[in-house]
Amino acid sequence: MMKIDILSLFPEMFDGFLNTSIIKRAIDSSLVEVVIHDFREYADNKHKKVDDYPYGGGQGMVLMCQPIIDCLKDIVTKESLVILMSPQGKTLEQSYSQKLSLEKHLVIICGHYEGFDERIRDYVDVELSIGDYVLTGGELASMVVCDSVIRLLDGAIKDISHEDDSFSAGLLEYPQYTRPYEYDGNSVPDVLMSGHHENIRKWRLKQSLLKTYHKRPDLLKKKDLSQEELKILQEIQKND
Ligand code: ADE
Numbered sequence: 044m045m046k047i048d049i050l051s052l053f054p055e056m057f058d059g060f061l062n063t064s065i066i067k068r069a070i071d072s073s074l075v076e077v078v079i080h081d082f083r084e085y086a087d088n089k090h091k092k093v094d095d096y097p098y099g100g101g102q103g104m105v106l107m108c109q110p111i112i113d114c115l116k117d118i119v120t121k122e123s124l125v126i127l128m129s130p131q132g133k134t135l136e137q138s139y140s141q142k143l144s145l146e147k148h149l150v151i152i153c154g155h156y157e158g159f160d161e162r163i164r165d166y167v168d169v170e171l172s173i174g175d176y177v178l179t180g181g182e183l184a185s186m187v188v189c190d191s192v193i194r195l196l197d198g199a200i201k202d203i204s205h206e207d208d209s210f211s212a213g214l215l216e217y218p219q220y221t222r223p224y225e226y227d228g229n230s231v232p233d234v235l236m237s238g239h240h241e242n243i244r245k246w247r248l249k250q251s252l253l254k255t256y257h258k259r260p261d262l263l264k265k266k267d268l269s270q271e272e273l274k275i276l277q278e279i280q281k282n283d
Pocket of ligand 1: 128129130171172173174175176177178179180181184
């Protein structure tokens with residue numbers, strides 16, 4: 044079972060996330076245990092203060108070392124990977140979520156206010172961002188990380204292979220259809236009704252490549268394309 048400890052000043056933000064749908068089911072079936080730690084409880088001052096003015100002056104408050112590091116000392120073992128959510132971190136990608144899903148113990152620190160005392164970084168293995176924008180705190184970002192990791196745990200999603208996920212193979216996912224066959228004059232592509240598995244596979248691969256070519260050409264530059272993929276892509280480029 045994977046264990047995830049999250050350090051946050053706002054534990055109530057996690058209630059909906061942990062008590063809904065696939066994440067709740069993964070917790071209920073013991074695929075993962077998630078514990079939220081309010082690190083304010085570790086503040087060793089009378090007023091349970093967790094932040095203070097920055098040395099050298101400047102705007103805003105800075106999270107102090109002591110509460111976070113004392114909380115970490117209670118939680119972290121040799122098996123832990125300590126993650127700091129921050130817009131300065133490396134950007135989360137599907138391939139990294141896959142790596143994280145193999146870990147035994149994730150410890151995720153959520154910051155708030157204007158920043159952290161730099162010395163907190165000495166206790167951190169990885170600094171992780173969810174994109175180039177600034178959130179009011181690391182909570183939403185930590186939930187994004189947890190969600191993308193937990194759904195990859197064996198048994199979290201019934202009967203589904205993650206190989207078809209967008210990004211898994213470095214491509215966007217092909218278009219999907221369900222009933223009705225016709226809606227508002229638009230019908231389902233014939234090939235999907237044919238029952239011909241090889242033709243369906245080829246069509247889906249071509250659609251994946253088409254979508255990626257038009258929406259995310261940057262992904263194609265990063266990907267090692269197979270002979271088959273290269274051939275289809277050359278056709279797409281010719282007709283563009
Ligand atoms: N905290 C604030 N903004 C963030 C971001 N973009 N990613 C991760 N943590 C954050």
